[in-house]
Amino acid sequence: MSLTKKSKKGPFTLGITGTIASGKSSAGKILQELGVPVIDTDHIVHEILAKDPTVIKAVKDRFGEEVLTNEGKIDREKLGKVVFSDHEAKKSLEAIVHPATIMQCRKLIEEKNDNPVVAILVPLLFEARLESEYDEIWTIFTDEAILKERLAKRNGLDSVEIEKRLGAQMSQNEKVMRADHVIDNSDSLENTRNQIKTLLSKISGEA
Template sequence: MYSIIGLTGGIASGKSTASAYIAEKGYPVLDADKFAKQATAKGGPSYNGIIDAFGEKILTEDKEIDRKKLGAIIFNDPQQRNVLNELVHPEVRRMMNEERDRLVEENHVFLDIPLLFENGLDDQCDITLTIYVDESIQKARLMDRNGLTEAEAESRIGSQMPLSSKRDRSDFVLDNSGTRENLYAQIEEFLTKIEK
């Protein structure tokens, strides 16, 4: 019997690093963000609805959705963000579920979902796994990585569920406050557990 493992974290927590390492170890990792890009790409299942809702002003010259322009609209407006989520999330879920159901026949499947708990998707997982980092480290990494001011970094971190809440709701927690090697060692330990 193979497990469905919900993998989550926060901005600059190291979730993508963990995801990439798990995939390298031969486990399927389904990335919600990649499915969201497919859903919102020209010709994707959410594309027309997004243009109807937000207008053609969000398009690039080649009629793709300009993620920066759309992001600027939804980032500070929860109502607009909900409109977008209602157009995109059901499609992402449908596409991910199809892949998951196919792959879980042969292996453990990791679902890389930033909003795992926020969207109640932890219910669909056998195991939940959070990549945790202390908020001060998270802020420093985000400022460094994205060239943000402290206020900008705090605003982005503040727009997400606190990592401490995700940590407290998770079955397993990997602490990424140390080195990359340390994170990899914790992943190895986790993979050994699920293989038993």
Template structure:
């Protein structure tokens, strides 16, 4: 059973991903893979530097994530060029991990930009972690120390809430307590196991 897991920034997707792993799912985290494929010395990092220049490197030779973020969140064309480098590498690495999973596993691909990437149809099910936009903003301001403008600009750079909900097989509302969330995750995981 191949499952896509997504949700907007500050929706609680990472928490849901961790809960699914605790329940027995094999979780493949696209964010971790995205870091891996542009680690120092990789062909991925070399391609990013070729496209954007040395200004996206730290003095130690690693990708300077804040500098890269400042470029791509201010310029949709730059973001598209970066994604064209990183997404195929992440997809290939994720496929390698999936091939190693047991045949009867629920394999969850944790993909923040699933709605944007147009790959929802390649999964047996899509789980969307959902909160209202205002909750996303409140969490980023409170938990990450961002300004309201920074939070709203990150949200605007992603698919809309409606676009994510349109691809959902299962929706996990994350506006309640952690225990509420755990109960919803357990219900969805049971449904995924049954469908597998």
């Protein structure tokens, strides 16, 4: 494979980003079906919030009892409601969680050294200024009306909560402008799959 890389060691890394409900997970499933290992940083964050004692203590100290379950564990739904309605709270949570997430992500990439390409799903890639972590960045784009419909159906959010969630992230247009490539996920999954296959072929020098 003739891969153009920012880094000299390890696999070619694809950073996959996009706004909430844009279809990052769907893109990840397609990549897996095409033989590309996928690391989901959302899963890493969930693990950290459940098991990392340093992070758990920092979250409890910063946000208090209101984000805990009856058993004293972090309730991600309660925490989400707090941070999506308060910009400073969101920044505080990111400062607590991001360093541990980045370290774990790097470790998982190292474990996949035998693979020519590894994809990493990173919702806040640009917001966290992680561009230099990846050899290439793809933004998953979806028509805004479809985004809102997905959020209403999948997450059970009302229109006010939807606007809060979307407003808490960088706009789709900005993410599109900053990406190396854009996958339009507004149509069928087959169309999305074809776009991904084409870009993978270019990465491997087969196109």
